[in-house]
Amino acid sequence: MTQAGKRNAEDVPELSTAQKSALRRDVTAIAARTREFLPNEYVVDGDVHQGVAGPQARVAVQPPIGDPVSAGFTPEVEDVDLDEPFIDVDEQAEVARGLAASAAFQVKQALQGSVTPTAR
Secondary structure, three states: OOOOOOOOOOOOOOOHHHHHHHHHHHHHHHHHHHHHOOOOOOOEEEEEEEEEEEEEEEEEEEOOOOOOOEEOOOOOOOOOOEEEOOOOOHHHHHHHHHHHHHHHHHHHHHOOOOOOOOOO
């Protein structure tokens, strides 16, 4: 019996230790690639945790000023091949570029109007 608004524990997928390691490897790769696009003032981090709906992964960027940006993933646990990445390599690159661009845009938005242009 399950309470209203709650999920049955058997319905929530969980990752094995090997699967968590594989997902963590992919998240770390995205974070590392994102760091390559940004100066050192930006803080980039990733994590893998068990959420209410199952495993969750996230990569986040905190710009020096402005709001943080993040990308979240809910991996499919079924039919996982541990030799293949959870997150496709091309998608990892796209996410890294998108996070870096979004973080840079946050800085631009935060500075808008407070910096005098040096040239026209």
